[in-house]
Amino acid sequence: MKLPPLFEDRPFVVQLVGAIVVPVVFGIVTGLALGWNGIVYWILVGPLAIIGGFLGGMEHHGADEGFVRGLLGGLVYGSFVLIGFEIVNTEAKAYLGEPQVGLVFATTLIGGVLGALGGAYRAKVERDQAGGAPPTASAAP
Numbered sequence: 001m002k003l004p005p006l007f008e009d010r011p012f013v014v015q016l017v018g019a020i021v022v023p024v025v026f027g028i029v030t031g032l033a034l035g036w037n038g039i040v041y042w043i044l045v046g047p048l049a050i051i052g053g054f055l056g057g058m059e060h061h062g063a064d065e066g067f068v069r070g071l072l073g074g075l076v077y078g079s080f081v082l083i084g085f086e087i088v089n090t091e092a093k094a095y096l097g098e099p100q101v102g103l104v105f106a107t108t109l110i111g112g113v114l115g116a117l118g119g120a121y122r123a124k125v126e127r128d129q130a131g132g133a134p135p136t137a138s139a140a141p
Helices: 012-036 038-057 063-088 102-130
Strands: none
Touching (some): 012 063, 038 063
């Protein structure tokens, strides 16, 4: 399996876009969707955000680095979901708990977990490709 380039090996501008601009824009779009259409909101906040968090973590050496990336990405994303929702200035078309800032806590924690899973997956694939996979138990004769 071809892994994405490591985040630290990317040019600064690409790092800035990947770590800040993408979560900001995606968060605003998700917040706008929250005020317009509940189904679109759940698609954005569900499968697409989950894939993004995992893939962001895959750009790092292991679970610890992926966790930090996921925490920061989730914090930025969740904050801008609320900002996008405020831009629409209408009633939410999907459930948004009270206080609304709870969304930011949730996206931060979930982002950290997803980033860690992505980083751990990358570490496993790199080990397997290097031939350093842990031995499997063989069946007794």
